[in-house]
Amino acid sequence: MERLTRSSTVSAGAAQRARIVLLAADGVANDQICELVGCGRQKVLQWRGRYESKGLAGLADQKRPGRPRTIDHAKIVTETLKPPPKKLGVTHWSTRLLATRLGISAFTVAEAWRDYGIKPWRSESFRFSTDPELEAKVIDIVGLYLAPPENAIVLCVDEKSQIQALDRTMPVLPMQPGLVERRSHDYVRHGTTTLFAALEIATGNVTAALKPRHRNTEFLAFLKQVERAYRDVVDDQGDPVELHLVMDNYAAHKHANVKAWLTRNPRFVIHFTPTHASWMNLVEVWFSLIERQAIRRGVFTSVKDLNTKIRTYIDGWNDRSHPFVWTRTADDILTKANRMKTSNPSH
Secondary structure (H helix, E strand, C coil), X not given: CHHHHHCCCCCHHHHXXXXXXXXXXXXXXXXXXXXXXXXXXXXHHHHHHHHHHXXXXXXXXXXXXXXXXXXXXXXXXXXXXXXXXXXXCCCCCCHHHHHHHHXXXXXXXXXXXXXXXXXXXXXXXXCCCCCCCHHHHHHHHHHHHHCCXXXXXXXXXXXXXXXXXXXXXXXXXCCECCECCEXXXXXXXXXXXXXXXXXXXXXXXXXXXXXXXXXXXXXXXXXXHHHHHCCCCECCCCCECEEEEEECCCHHHXXXXXXXXXXXXXXXXXXXXXXXXXXXXCHHHHHHHHHHHHHCCCCCCCHHHHHHHHHHHHHHHHHCCCCCCCCCCHHHHHHHHHHHHHHCCCC
């Protein structure tokens, strides 16, 4: 019931009914419920009675009296799925455009879309992986996440490039009661930096470096930093534990200099994500955190200032870090990929 009052997907009526019942359960008088909820006394009595007699089912909408529906919602949806005429110059239907074409009300169109879960104003993007080793790589990386090898550390490695040091032309107006934080639309760009990061999934600890560029030279220097950070981590026999690195297919990761160094350091075991599947690298989740919590709304007077504040965030993160948990199995991912390919015959 409390979830209904907080949900952003249920109707306002359902949330109101749930709130009425919860207030009644807390012993609030009917007149006070009317004031808190913003409805009449008769409605409060009605929904309290429905709940007492039928429980949660009593709060659901019931069929309304009156003549049966004469407009077929399925036909409205069928028309919605057809592209609009070229003469309209639009990419998708709106309720008003389709209503005018069908000679019905916009409310009726909206009702049909709601019944069938149709949302023409929304779109999502996708991209199929063309990697011939897709299945093997998915199984390999998901296996690392769900069942890490013994006496080994799994690190997700990547770089976040072109982080801009943006300074606002006017001071930021701080948040106040009733007012959100406000900042000027225009800004001054002082340069960029690149963040290299290795996320240890078992602890959430991050080893990071900030570089002016992201070539193989900088990436190799970062690998050496990771090696130094875990140099003293050994197993029960005193041997250095293996470091399993999950990386994407960026050219710098496969450069000849990097390959030569990895050959000389067999402690590192590399696992590449499939092409167009960098989302399988858990460090991307951490990148989204630092972007939202430290970079996007930050004000930086120089690249040096940007680097300092990023390092401060990383230090604070490592003090409060937590394990990163992967839940999807390889079968789930591959089944969904195959289903999408099946639904797109051109692929």
